[in-house]
Amino acid sequence: MSQTAAILDNYAGESPGLIANLARFLNAGALAGTGKLVILPVDQGVEHGPGASFAPNPDGYDPAYHVQLAIDGGLSGFACPLGMMEVCAPLALDRVPRLLKLNSATVLTKVQDQSIMASPRDALRLGCQGIGLTIYPGADKFEEMLEEARELVAEARALSLPTFIWAYPRGGTLTKDGETALDVSAYAAYVAASVGAHVIKLKPPTAHIELTNAGPAYADWAPNSTLPERIAHIRQAAYAGRRIVIFSGGARKDDAALLEEVAAIHQGGGFGSIIGRNVFQRPRAEALALIGKIIAIYAAS
Amino acid sequence: MSQTAAILDNYAGESPGLIANLARFLNAGALAGTGKLVILPVDQGVEHGPGASFAPNPDGYDPAYHVQLAIDGGLSGFACPLGMMEVCAPLALDRVPRLLKLNSATVLTKVQDQSIMASPRDALRLGCQGIGLTIYPGADKFEEMLEEARELVAEARALSLPTFIWAYPRGGTLTKDGETALDVSAYAAYVAASVGAHVIKLKPPTAHIELTNAGPAYADWAPNSTLPERIAHIRQAAYAGRRIVIFSGGARKDDAALLEEVAAIHQGGGFGSIIGRNVFQRPRAEALALIGKIIAIYAAS
Amino acid sequence: MSQTAAILDNYAGESPGLIANLARFLNAGALAGTGKLVILPVDQGVEHGPGASFAPNPDGYDPAYHVQLAIDGGLSGFACPLGMMEVCAPLALDRVPRLLKLNSATVLTKVQDQSIMASPRDALRLGCQGIGLTIYPGADKFEEMLEEARELVAEARALSLPTFIWAYPRGGTLTKDGETALDVSAYAAYVAASVGAHVIKLKPPTAHIELTNAGPAYADWAPNSTLPERIAHIRQAAYAGRRIVIFSGGARKDDAALLEEVAAIHQGGGFGSIIGRNVFQRPRAEALALIGKIIAIYAAS
Amino acid sequence: MSQTAAILDNYAGESPGLIANLARFLNAGALAGTGKLVILPVDQGVEHGPGASFAPNPDGYDPAYHVQLAIDGGLSGFACPLGMMEVCAPLALDRVPRLLKLNSATVLTKVQDQSIMASPRDALRLGCQGIGLTIYPGADKFEEMLEEARELVAEARALSLPTFIWAYPRGGTLTKDGETALDVSAYAAYVAASVGAHVIKLKPPTAHIELTNAGPAYADWAPNSTLPERIAHIRQAAYAGRRIVIFSGGARKDDAALLEEVAAIHQGGGFGSIIGRNVFQRPRAEALALIGKIIAIYAAS
C-alpha cells in the first residue's frame, strides 16, 4: 500500500483520525493501495429529479440498490444525500466507505446556490467516513458558498472527517464554455484546495481558455492540447499533486467514449473517477461490467 | 401488528425512541397495525382564517372540539399549530398521537413562505409524538425552507421526534397545474425524503407532466393514466416504498368523490389520508360517520 | 375569586409560575377576581413622540407619574417600554402588576416593523409579571414579526412570564378600513393565539368585512351588526373564549363615547380594556375619575 | 457631593457596580460633585479622517496627546474608539474616567449606519467605565440600530458599564433643518432613554419644528424661543430630568459663541458638554485655557 502512504504524506498536518478516514477510501475495494479512487455518487435524484434519474433503470428508485452496487462493484466509495444515506447506512455498515453529500440543488428553482440539507454530525451519526460539498466558482453567491464551505470543512475536521469538494464553475460572467475551460477548472481546483478540501471533484477540462486576465500566463504556456496534458495541469494547480483530484463522468455517453476519457485521466495523473449516471442508468449486470473496465484502467500501472 | 413492524424496518437507523414515537401513530386508533394512517389536521384557522374555516360548523372555533373528534373517531393522529395544541394537550394526554405543526402561513400576506411559530422542544413540552412542517418545492424561498427543514428535522430527531413534511409545490416557474403534476409531485416527495422526512404529505397527483427537463424519462414511461397508477409512482419515488406517504383531502367536496379518491389511494399503495375541512366543516355526527367510511376503506385488505 | 380560577383553567398546560403571574393581573386592583382587566399602557412616547403624548398634561413626561396613577387608580396592570420601566420599577415594586413592552416603533421612520428594545430577561430583572409585544398582521414583515414573537414567547415562558400580544393589522394589501374590519380582527386574534399569546389586545372591531377570500363564511353568517355582537365574535375567534382578549381605547375621544364603547365590550363578553391617552392626557384628578367609571362598568355583573 | 447622589437616585434600579461607574464620571476632575460633566471625545479621526481632524494641530495624531489633555484639563471623561483606547489605556489607568466608543462611521462611504468596531468586553479589558454608542433616529437603518443598541446596552449592563448614547437624528424623511429641530431632538432623547441609555448626547436644539404629526402638541405649547428654554424642554423629554443629557460642541467655532452656548446649556438645566474639535484643533495651552473657561461656567451655581 505504498501509494496510499505517499498520498497521505501530503496531509501530514491532519489528525490521525482524519487521515485514517481518508485512508479508508484509498484502501477500499478493487483499487485498494493503488492511489486511485472510483466513487459512485447518487445525488442526481435531488439535482435532476427522480424520474429523470431513475426511469431508465427503475431499480434505482430504491436507495438500497445503489449502495449494494457500490459494494459489489468493489468501488472505493459511495456518496449520496441525507435521506438516501439514512436508508443505506444500516445496510452498508463498513462494507464500503461513504460520503454524506451535505448540500444539493434542484432543477425546480433557478437559483445558482445549494441548500445545506445535512450536517457533518449527520455524517458521523450515519457512519460515513467523509463529507461532500458542492461549490459554484464564479456564481453570484460564490462568496457565501465559500464561507459556508469553510464552516463545514472546519466542523467536519473537528469530527475527523475529510471533505470532498465538488467544484463546478458556473454563473456570474462565465460563459457556458467557460464552465469547463482549462483555466477556470484549474482556478476552481486551486480555490477548493485553498478552502481546505482534501479531495476535489471536477469535470474533465476542455481546451478552452476563458479568463482574459489569466491570458498572459496561458498565452505563454497553455498545456491544453490533449486531455492528459490538461489533467496534468489540473494536478499541478492542485498544489503540484499534493491534493487528490478526481473527475466526474457527466451525462450518459457511449461506453467507448467514457473509457477513453478514463484512460486519459489516468494517463494525465488524475487520481480517479466519480461516475453516477453512466453506471446506474443501465441494468445491474451491465453496470458491474462497466465498473470492472474502469477499475481495470486505473489498476494498470 | 406485522404491518407496523414491516414499515418500521425502513427506519432502522433511527433511535428506539424515535421509532417508538412513529409506531404510536401506526398503532393508534381503528387502523392500528394495518400499516395505514388517517390523520386530522387543523391548521386551516391560521392558513385561511378562523371564519373561512369554522363558520360552517362553529363548534370548530373551540380547539377542544377537534382533538375530541380525533379521539372519538379512532384516528391515527391529530395535528395543529402551537396555540391550539396548548389548549388540546391537557385534554388529549395520550388518547391520540399528536403532531405539532411548526410552521404556518396566512392569507393576510402574499409571501410564499411559512413562519416558524413553534419549536421541536414545544412539541416535547406538549406531549406530542412528532412535528409537522410545510415546504414549498419550487418557490422562490425553497432553498431557505429546505435549510430550515434540515435544522428542524435534526432538532426533532435529537428529541426522538419523527418529522412529517407537508410537500406542497408552488411558486417560481411552476404553473398552477404544475403544483399537482405527477412529475412535480414525485420530485417533491423525493426531496422531502432526501431532507430526512419520516412521513410525507402530498396532494393527490394529477396526470399532468410539468417539467420539460424531466420529459425524456416521463416520455418513455409515464405511469399517469389512473390515480392508483399515479399513487404507485409516488410511492416508488419515495424510496421505492421505504418512506410513508399520505395524501390530503383538499377543499370540501362531495362525499362520493372523496371516498372514491380514498379508495384509489389505497389501491395504489398509499399509506393513508390526512383530511381536515371535509371532516370538521360538518356536524360532529356526520363527521364521525364519514371518518368511519374512510377507515373502512383503508381497513379492507 | 371564582372568575379568576375559571379563566386560568384554560391555561392548564402552563407552569404554576406562569399561571401565578397571569393570576397577578386578574387578582389585582379594583377588579380583582371579576375576570376583567383594565390596564394602563404608556408606550405612546416612543410610538408618537414625547410632545405629541405628554404636552396635553406635562406631568406625563415623568415616568413616575404614570405608574403612580395605575396604583392609585386600582388598575389591573401597567405597561411601558424599557427605559420608563427602569425608572418605574423601584417605585412600583409589587403595588401594581407590570408588563414590559418589548418592541416599539417610532413615527420617525415609515417602516412597518417594530424594533425589539428589551428582552424577557429585562422583564424579570425589573420585577415585571409579563411581557408585551406588538405584531402587525398583514404587514410586509409579518412573517418575520411572527417568528420573533415565537422566540420571545418561548423565552418569556422559560422565565414563567405570560405574553400579551398587541395585534394591530396593517400594511400589505390591507385597506385603512381593513385594519379594524371584523374578519381581519378575528383573524389577527386567532393568529396571536396560535403563536402562543396568553392575552390579546385588539382595537374594537368595526362592521367592515375586508377579505374577499373570507367572504363565503362571513356572507352566510356575519355577526357584525352591533359592537357587542362583534366583540362576541372576536371572543369566539380567540378559541371560543379560552384566551383573554382586551380592547384598546385608541385616540383621545369624549368620555361618553369612550364609556359607551367600554359598556359594549363588557356586554359582548370582552375581558377588559387597555386605555392610555384617554387617561393620561388629562389632569390626574380627572383621570382617576374616568378610571373609576370604567372600572364600575366592568365590575357590574 | 450631594448633586451626584441626587442624580444617581434616578438610576436606583441599577447594580451598585454600574452606579459606581457612572459616579466615577460625576466625581472626576474639576467638576466633581457639581452634577455637571465636561467630556472630551476623539472619534473624529474615524468619522472625518485623520487629516481633516488633526492637521490643524498635528500633535493630535498621537492618541496619547488627547488622553493627557483630558487628564490635565480636569475633565469628567474621555471617549474614543478601540485602537486609540488601546494606546491610551496603559497611559491613563485611573486618572480620567473613560468611555469606549463602540461604533463609528467614516466619510468614505455614504451609508447612514455605524459599524460596530468594539464590544463592551473590550471596554472592560481596557479599564473603561462606560461605553458610547451612536444612533441615527429617523435613518433608514434606525430600526436595526435600535436593536443593536439594545443588545449592547444589555451586554454592557451585564459588565456593570453604563451606556452613553450619541443621538444624532438624520436620514429618512428628515430635512437638514430637522436634524436639530426641537421636536426631533426631544424625540431622539426620549427614544435613547427608552432603549436604556444612562447618559444621552445631543446637539443643541434649534427653534425649528419638523414633525407635522407632532404639530398639535407643539402648536399649543412650543418652548422654543430661547436656547435655555429649548434645553429645558429636552431635559423634560428625558424623563423630566431623570436622565443625564449633555450637548456637543459641533464644528470649530469662535470661542465667544461656544462659551455663550455653554452658558445657555447650563442655564437651561443641561448636565454638561462633550466637546472635541473646539478643544483639540488648537495648541495645547489654548485648549487648556478654553477648557478652564467651560468648566468655570458649569461650576457656577
Add this chain to the structure above:
Amino acid sequence: MSQTAAILDNYAGESPGLIANLARFLNAGALAGTGKLVILPVDQGVEHGPGASFAPNPDGYDPAYHVQLAIDGGLSGFACPLGMMEVCAPLALDRVPRLLKLNSATVLTKVQDQSIMASPRDALRLGCQGIGLTIYPGADKFEEMLEEARELVAEARALSLPTFIWAYPRGGTLTKDGETALDVSAYAAYVAASVGAHVIKLKPPTAHIELTNAGPAYADWAPNSTLPERIAHIRQAAYAGRRIVIFSGGARKDDAALLEEVAAIHQGGGFGSIIGRNVFQRPRAEALALIGKIIAIYAAS
C-alpha cells in the same frame, strides 16, 4: 534588540502571549532586532488565479516552494491562505513566523468583498503567529467588512495572535487614482488601526488627493511631494508611529524601480515591505538575490 523593545512598548496593553507572537516577526530572519520587517505573502493564487500567479515560475504551484524560500531568504514572515498553510505548516514548524490569511477574493466574481476562508483557531492549529485580513475602505460592503474585522481581531486576541490588516481602499465613490491617494491611504491606515490592527499593510501612496471634504486640511498642509514624505505622513496617521505600517510591492516591476521604492519607504520611516510577485515570479536563485538586496536596504541605519 532595542528596536524591537521600543516598538513593542506601543502595544503595552496586550497580553504577554500576543506581544511574544508579534516579537517573533520582529526578531526573525536577517532583520531581527532592527525594527524592520520583510514578509512574503502568497495569496495571489486565490486572488488572481494559479496560472496568472505561478506560470512565470512553475515551481510556485507547490506551496512548499514558497515557505522554503521565506526560510532560506531570512525573511521576517510568510503569509498564505488556509489550504496552502495546511501544506506548509508541517514543513515550516518554527523556522519562519507565519500569518494565516483569513479572507480572500477571486477574480472569478466582481463583488468587492472577501470571503472568510479560515478562522483564528485555524491559525493556532497550524502553528501560526498571527492572522491576516483584507479590508476595502470605501467599498459598498466596507461597514460589514469592518464588523467582521472587529470580530476576527477579538477572536485572534483571545488566542494571543496579533492581526495584520491589508487596507486596500477601493469601490464606492472612490476613483481609480483615489485607491492609492495620500489622503485615502492615511485614512485607511487610521481606520485599520482604529479597529485594532497591530500591523497595517498599504500600497505605497501617490501624491493624489482624493477627498474633497478632507481638502481644507490637505490644502493647508499637504506632505505629498516625495515618497519618503508621503510615507512619513502615513506613519503619522498610524497613531504617530505607534502602529507598524508596511508596504506592498504590487505587480511585477523592474528591480531598480522596486529597490528605489524600498529605499524611499525606509527613508520615510516605514517599517518594511511585504513583497510577493516580485519575488516568486522569478527563479529561486534570482529571488534570493533580490531578497538579499531588499534586506540590505532595511538593515542600513
